[in-house]
Amino acid sequence: DTGVSQDPRHKITKRGQNVTFRCDPISEHNRLYWYRQTLGQGPEFLTYFQNEAQLEKSRLLSDRFSAERPKGSFSTLEIQRTEQGDSAMYLCASSPPSGAPYNEQFFGPGTRLTVL
């Protein structure tokens, strides 16, 4: 499968614990995005990387959230001191380099986080 992959698919944690999610984009895609989706809502943008540079960040991304893409390939999203309000589906997407015709973002299956 050459699509976007995310790991783990499900994570249950207790309030106050730290969690880390991983995203592997489509191999030739240099752009990577994180979104969060809660029940009954569309995905909300969290952050965007072009290669290893984090170029856009939402105000939703509090100081408990940090994302990295150290070598411009896979990315991690860490949430420190989780709260029940962090329970959501965390989606990763990737897209090809600028200039590619009709850029679209390809989404992964998501990581469902439940904070107890």
Next chain:
Amino acid sequence: AQSVSQHNHHVILSEAASLELGCNYSYGGTVNLFWYVQYPGQHLQLLLKYFSGDPLVKGIKGFEAEFIKSKFSFNLRKPSVQWSDTAEYFCAVKGGGYNKLIFGAGTRLAVHP
């Protein structure tokens, strides 16, 4: 700030009925517009997109959408739905020089045989 409104949260149709899902966005500049679909248990996938040119765009599975700039709308249509179209549909906009997508809240479509 950019936003997207999807007017119908739940739509129930019988097979062969026609479908139109509304989408309005708020942004005055150049936009790229998308419709994504999420089938039960699957991840988001692109149905169709508008970047420029002909405002009537055709996507996969017989779907089409019309960009009406004066109305800030990008409604999704299908002349005859099938049971397999049961899914959640999301409208999204990209603009303002940003790379992020702004999504609407989604419309859950149920098609009854």
